[in-house]
Amino acid sequence: MTKNPFKILTIEHYPILQVASALAAMKTTHEIDPETLKEAINFIRNFADRYHHEKEEKVVFERTKKKKVDYSPIEAMEKEHEMTRGVVKQAAKALEEGKIEDAIVNLRNWANFIPNHIERENFVLFPGLDNIFNEEEKEEILREFERVDEELGSFKEMENLANKLFLEIVSKSGNAIVEARAIPKESRDDFILKLAHALPKNATLTVLYDEKSEELEKRLDSLEIEEIKKKGVYAFKIKRGEDKN
Ligand SMILES: [Fe+2]
Numbered sequence: 001m002t003k004n005p006f007k008i009l010t011i012e013h014y015p016i017l018q019v020a021s022a023l024a025a026m027k028t029t030h031e032i033d034p035e036t037l038k039e040a041i042n043f044i045r046n047f048a049d050r051y052h053h054e055k056e057e058k059v060v061f062e063r064t065k066k067k068k069v070d071y072s073p074i075e076a077m078e079k080e081h082e083m084t085r086g087v088v089k090q091a092a093k094a095l096e097e098g099k100i101e102d103a104i105v106n107l108r109n110w111a112n113f114i115p116n117h118i119e120r121e122n123f124v125l126f127p128g129l130d131n132i133f134n135e136e137e138k139e140e141i142l143r144e145f146e147r148v149d150e151e152l153g154s155f156k157e158m159e160n161l162a163n164k165l166f167l168e169i170v171s172k173s174g175n176a177i178v179e180a181r182a183i184p185k186e187s188r189d190d191f192i193l194k195l196a197h198a199l200p201k202n203a204t205l206t207v208l209y210d211e212k213s214e215e216l217e218k219r220l221d222s223l224e225i226e227e228i229k230k231k232g233v234y235a236f237k238i239k240r241g242e243d244k245n
Pocket residue numbers: 056077081117121
């Protein structure tokens with residue numbers, strides 16, 4: 001099976017979006033354990049930043065800069081990485097000082113921003129980069145990705161921690177909100193289903209979607225769905241009540 005490095009980067013966005021969907025619905029009135037917030041910060045630092053960004057910045061972006069192409073979109077992404085690091089640093093500082101509410105606000109800011117960054121990478125940047133690297137170069141990129149996997153962690157670890165955090169946070173807040181439009185169409189419904197079934201009992205998942213989909217509704221059959229009014233987007237709530245079956 002030939003792998004594509006941009007597909008790998010796209011898939012690494014899913015656990016990041018899963019954690020973001022839990023963090024985005026946090027309110028300062030929710031009693032989220034400081035340990036959980038710390039774990040969320042560690043997830044962002046170790047996996048979104050060190051692990052995933054190592055692949056983006058040190059491998060893909062560096063190689064792109066050596067080519068005779070306009071790399072201003074890459075510089076824009078790097079600036080956003082830098083900005084998000086700043087927000088997470090603020091969250092960590094607030095947490096250290098015992099300012100739980102400030103930590104929640106900063107983590108929520110990160111969570112509200114990151115889907116848009118991911119969306120542009122998935123839909124604009126990566127397809128563009130996929131065209132400028134030839135197969136041999138993509139093989140080299142994949143080998144460097146393997147090095148990152150050996151040194152900095154694994155996707156499995158990233159996924160497990162994302163699942164754990166999602167459950168812990170949503171158990172306390174009762175809500176999650178997912179910007180599903182950041183996920184490529186072919187994987188979007190599977191991702192929503194995964195989050196819906198990961199919901200603790202009586203929790204709600206708000207889904208920002210592109211248009212009404214009977215197919216998705218059919219697949220969510222065992223869950224309660226309610227359409228909600230949101231400006232400029234098709235949105236609905238999934239509620240995990242007591243299981244029907
Ligand atoms: Fe990025």
